[in-house]
Structures are given as C-alpha cells and as structure tokens.
Amino acid sequence: MIRTIILATYLIPALIFSIPSLMKAKLLEKKGKLDERNRLAFEVVSKMSRRLIKLSGSQIKVVGEENIPRDKAVLFVSNHQSNFDILLLLGFIDKPKAFIAKVELMKIPILSQWMKAMGCIFIDRKDVRQSLRAINEGANILKEGHSLVIFPEGTRSKDGQLGQFKHGSFKLATKSNVPIIPVTINGAYKIMPKGKLIIKPSKVEMIISKPIYADEEIKRDSKMLADKVKNIIEENLKN
Numbered sequence: 001m002i003r004t005i006i007l008a009t010y011l012i013p014a015l016i017f018s019i020p021s022l023m024k025a026k027l028l029e030k031k032g033k034l035d036e037r038n039r040l041a042f043e044v045v046s047k048m049s050r051r052l053i054k055l056s057g058s059q060i061k062v063v064g065e066e067n068i069p070r071d072k073a074v075l076f077v078s079n080h081q082s083n084f085d086i087l088l089l090l091g092f093i094d095k096p097k098a099f100i101a102k103v104e105l106m107k108i109p110i111l112s113q114w115m116k117a118m119g120c121i122f123i124d125r126k127d128v129r130q131s132l133r134a135i136n137e138g139a140n141i142l143k144e145g146h147s148l149v150i151f152p153e154g155t156r157s158k159d160g161q162l163g164q165f166k167h168g169s170f171k172l173a174t175k176s177n178v179p180i181i182p183v184t185i186n187g188a189y190k191i192m193p194k195g196k197l198i199i200k201p202s203k204v205e206m207i208i209s210k211p212i213y214a215d216e217e218i219k220r221d222s223k224m225l226a227d228k229v230k231n232i233i234e235e236n237l238k239n
Contacts, residue, residue, distance in 0.1 A: 003199040007055050014048055015110040022110070025117040034119075038146060041117040042096035049091030053084065057201030058191055062092050064208035067181065070095070073147045074181045074211065075173045077229050079237070080151035081160055082188035088206060089149055089183065097147040100138060100169065119146055125154065135171050142176035152226060160189045162234050167226035174222055179211035182229045184236035207236045 021044050028037040053060060068074065076097060078089065086099060098119035106112045106122050115122075119141060123134040138148055150172065153163040173180050183206060190202040209232050214225060 001198055003056060003201075004197050007052055007199060010055055011048075011052065014051070015114075018044055018048070018114070019110065022113055022117060025114075029117070034146075037117060038096045038098075038119060041114060041119075042090070045114055045118060046090045046094075049087040052087050053091055056084070056191055056199050058084075059201075059203050060088065060092055061203070061205045062208070063205065064210075065093065067208050067210045068093070068095055069179055069211060072178065073142050073145045073176075074179045075142060075176070076147065076149040076181050076183050077170075077233075078149060078151055078183040079162055079185055079233050080153045080156050081185050082156060082191055082194075084188050084191045084204075085151070085156075085185055086149075088185060088188060088204065092206060093183075093208070095147055097149050098141070099149045100134065100151075100172075121148075131168075135169065136175070138172045139175035142172060142178045147178075148172065152229075156194050157189055158194045160187070160237070162230065162237060165226040165230045167223040170222040170225045170229075173214055173225065177214065179213055180225070180229060181211055182209040182232045182236075183207070184209070184233045186237055209233075209236070 021040065025037050025040050028040065076089065078085065089097070098121070099115070101115060101120050101122055103122045103124040105115065121134050121138050124130045142148055150169045152165040152169050154166050155163070157163055185204065185206055187202050187204040190200060191204070192199050212228065
C-alpha cells in the first residue's frame, strides 16, 4: 500500500504541473500541427510513465524493439495483464502512439485530455454502432501515419493467462493496411493484481515480435488474423 500512496503522491502533482504543456499541445492542434502535437504529448506522457514504473520498483526488460518499423505507422497488438500495461507501452517503446481506450477513461481529469492530445480513441463497448465508428476512425488515423495500440482481449487478465481475442478490432489493420506488431507483456499482472490497489515490485518482460503484413487472404478474414497474432503472443508467454 505504501507504493500505491507514493505513486498517487507523484501522479496528481505531475498531472497538474503538466497543464502548461497540455495547453501547448492543444494550441498545436488548433494550428493543424498534429505531428508536433503528437510528439509533444508522447514526450510528456512517456516520461511520466517511466517515472511511475520506476516508483513501482519494477524492472523492465524489452526484447525485439528493432522489429518496429520507424518510417511508418503500425498497429501494436498487446495482451492485457495490468493497469500498468499502458505505462509500459508508452514508457518503454520509443514510438509515438495512441490507444483504443474504454470510454470510462474520459471521466479522469487532465489524464483524459492528454489521451486526446495523443490521438486516443474512446470506445463504448456497450454501443455497437459507436464501436464501429471508432474502428473506422482508428483506421483513418493509421492511414494518416499515426500508430495505435489495441488490447484485443478487451479486459485485463487476473493471472497473466491469455484470454480470447475479439477479432473485430483487427479490422483496424485490414482497413488501413499497416503492419501489425504483436507485443507480449509477461509479468505485469504481478505489479497490481486485478481488483487490488496494492503495488508490488515485479520483473516484467516485453517481447516485440516481427511485423505481420496482412495479405489479401487475411484481409478477408479478421478472425484468421486475430488467431495468428494470438498464437505468437501465446507462444511468447510460454517461454
């Protein structure tokens, strides 16, 4: 519980002190300088994320970062073990990115504004039509050259085991024709188990696999694509 208090003590002032940078990001957006806005938002939020991970006492090992194309947008597809997964992806993968995030996060002051500045898309899983609109919006963002992250399990794992993938979100890749980068997060569930507020130092490994390029057959079958990515992540979890 002490580490939880330490993280909260850091996060709240950090968000407040980030407001001038947030205002700058919004100004860049008004001027149509979206690339500059994205870089600024990523720089601020990734620095904050690394600090939070450090305060948790956890040790992070990243394998395969050389597999990420640097000259184009990608769709990162990751398993979901913890509330810390977003911090890990922001803090330890050096490529600007946004997230397909649940709509409930829009209620969090300042943080939700930074998520908007990064280009995050909020999805209401209870509203099928809104979810479809969000997928189409995400595909357009990818086409414009901005990377995204999805967690196709839809919810966090209680014990680190991989859940079922919802293949609908893979239409982001088939519609935008960007490379898919499978990301395996192993051990993050130990930092903050689902349903608990206690934070424990843990050893976490992030494995970034080689890109998957959707051929014409896969484009016609998003389930086939989801199964292919799931098998890669599942195999990495076994090692």
